[in-house]
Amino acid sequence: MLEVKGLRKVYRSGRREVEALRDLTFTVAEGELVCLVGPSGCGKTTLLRCIAGLLEPTSGEVTVGDKSGLAIVFQEYGRSLFPWLTVRDNVDLPLRQKKVARARRRELVAEALTAVGLDGTESAYPWQLSGGMQQRVAIARAVAYEPSILLMDEPFAAVDAQTRADLEDLVRSLWQRLGVTILFVTHDIDEAVYLGQRVLMLSASPTVVQDELAVDLPAERDQLHTRADPRFAALRTRVYAQIQAAKARTGTASGAAGELSSADR
Ligand SMILES: Nc1ncnc2c1ncn2[C@@H]1O[C@H](COP(=O)(O)OP(=O)(O)OP(=O)(O)O)[C@@H](O)[C@H]1O
Numbered sequence: 001m002l003e004v005k006g007l008r009k010v011y012r013s014g015r016r017e018v019e020a021l022r023d024l025t026f027t028v029a030e031g032e033l034v035c036l037v038g039p040s041g042c043g044k045t046t047l048l049r050c051i052a053g054l055l056e057p058t059s060g061e062v063t064v065g066d067k068s069g070l071a072i073v074f075q076e077y078g079r080s081l082f083p084w085l086t087v088r089d090n091v092d093l094p095l096r097q098k099k100v101a102r103a104r105r106r107e108l109v110a111e112a113l114t115a116v117g118l119d120g121t122e123s124a125y126p127w128q129l130s131g132g133m134q135q136r137v138a139i140a141r142a143v144a145y146e147p148s149i150l151l152m153d154e155p156f157a158a159v160d161a162q163t164r165a166d167l168e169d170l171v172r173s174l175w176q177r178l179g180v181t182i183l184f185v186t187h188d189i190d191e192a193v194y195l196g197q198r199v200l201m202l203s204a205s206p207t208v209v210q211d212e213l214a215v216d217l218p219a220e221r222d223q224l225h226t227r228a229d230p231r232f233a234a235l236r237t238r239v240y241a242q243i244q245a246a247k248a249r250t251g252t253a254s255g256a257a258g259e260l261s262s263a264d265r
Pocket residue numbers: 011012013018019020039040041042043044045046047187205257258
């Protein structure tokens with residue numbers, strides 16, 4: 001289970017302060033797949049970094065059952081994989097750090113690479129693979145770690161549309177098979193509705209949870225039929241309208257989004 005309560009984050013550098021997150025409260029139940037969608041710059045990365053313990057919140061609380069069971073897949077696979085390590089060693093590295101026994105590590109790496117469709121690439125280096133394959137390596141690395149919570153930060157933003165569709169299906173099938181809890185961040189409304197059991201909509205910065213939507217589409221989804229389902233269209237329209245409303249509200253505020261004036265402090 002993941003619980004975020006009254007989370008606020010203000011960045012301070014010199015005399016400049018940016019209130020990235022104002023007040024975020026939500027929970028993700030065990031085994032749930034929740035998508036977070038919000039406009040660019042609304043603090044999605046800030047939120048994930050606070051959840052992962054990579055960034056100290058200004059106030060509020062994050063409760064994660066077991067922090068050691070948390071894995072993250074970032075948008076920039078190019079920067080998250082080590083170019084001097086083979087695919088096998090990239091996936092293996094966190095397991096070594098976790099002090100998993102050698103034989104078990106070998107099993108976990110092989111299973112994870114098979115699960116993401118990368119059999120036969122063990123000895124390749126990341127830079128010898130396509131972008132989509134590199135992102136599969138990053139997913140395999142997260143999966144091999146056997147996390148109880150998987151955080152995904154716009155993981156498919158940098159791949160082409162066809163690869164993206166394949167990777168979305170990969171995430172859903174891994175989620176169904178492994179029973180892992182997933183918090184998936186995206187700015188793509190269609191992706192959020194296609195993937196999630198629930199979609200949380202964030203306002204523009206300073207960010208709050210604007211609304212949430214249960215995605216009552218069948219559990220078995222496929223790119224062709226799910227996206228053509230009138231229910232899918234209705235859900236995406238609702239999310240879109242909410243996000244537009246959030247943008248319009250911020251547009252009327254004075255000053256740059258999230259920037260604190262002295263009166264606010
Ligand atoms: N280290 C930092 N110092 C100061 N301000 C920051 C810092 N990191 C982020 N911000 C500001 O906080 C706000 C939220 O940034 P963040 O990167 O979390 O948003 P995001 O939703 O992930 O953005 P995008 O969708 O464009 O990737 C932005 O206004 C950003 O300029």
